[in-house]
Amino acid sequence: MIEDLSTRHEPITRLFKLPTSRDEWMTHRLSEQQVAFYRQEGYLAGIRILTDEQVEVLRQALAELSHPSNEANPLFYEYHSNESPDPAKILFHALGAWRIAPAFHDLLWNPAFTVPASQLLEGPVRFWHDQLFCKPPLHGGQVAWHQDYSYWTRTEPVAHLSCWIGLDDSTRENGCVHYVPGSQRWSL
Numbered sequence: 001m002i003e004d005l006s007t008r009h010e011p012i013t014r015l016f017k018l019p020t021s022r023d024e025w026m027t028h029r030l031s032e033q034q035v036a037f038y039r040q041e042g043y044l045a046g047i048r049i050l051t052d053e054q055v056e057v058l059r060q061a062l063a064e065l066s067h068p069s070n071e072a073n074p075l076f077y078e079y080h081s082n083e084s085p086d087p088a089k090i091l092f093h094a095l096g097a098w099r100i101a102p103a104f105h106d107l108l109w110n111p112a113f114t115v116p117a118s119q120l121l122e123g124p125v126r127f128w129h130d131q132l133f134c135k136p137p138l139h140g141g142q143v144a145w146h147q148d149y150s151y152w153t154r155t156e157p158v159a160h161l162s163c164w165i166g167l168d169d170s171t172r173e174n175g176c177v178h179y180v181p182g183s184q185r186w187s188l
Contacts, residue, residue: 028115042184137174
């Protein structure tokens with residue numbers, strides 16, 4: 001039987017090292033310029049929050065989670081897969097990996113994410129949900145332009161953010177994420 005990790009309220013692996021001193025915590029802080037850019041444009045890009053080792057562990061966990069016969073699939077809040085026999089064409093979308101895979105569970109405590117998120121939110125960070133979205137290049141269509149807040153309008157005041165983490169290289173050629181600067185101020 002698969003353990004539902006949602007009952008675990010602390011890191012369960014050593015994948016993400018928690019700082020032990022103020023100086024160590026401070027290494028994860030954003031600069032004043034980065035915070036100002038975020039406030040003006042609504043996004044930050046190019047901030048590395050994972051080591052190569054962490055990326056590889058998360059990739060391995062993702063490969064297991066995206067397999068249609070994974071016995072943990074019922075623990076996802078939402079699960080969709082085209083179940084293609086060709087790994088290069090698998091489309092996969094799921095919510096709730098943090099409940100299933102220790103690496104995704106512990107990502108929630110990664111100070112390289114939580115410290116900047118706390119700065120940008122100007123307070124404590126509360127986890128809302130995770131989302132796995134695997135779409136190989138040139139397959140599966142496009143994701144339409146959208147504001148994430150349109151999915152979360154029940155969270156007022158608006159005090160949340162998304163953290164998009166690519167586990168593969170993301171380029172214009174293979175369909176990278178795009179942000180529209182300043183669009184956070186547009187109406188829905």
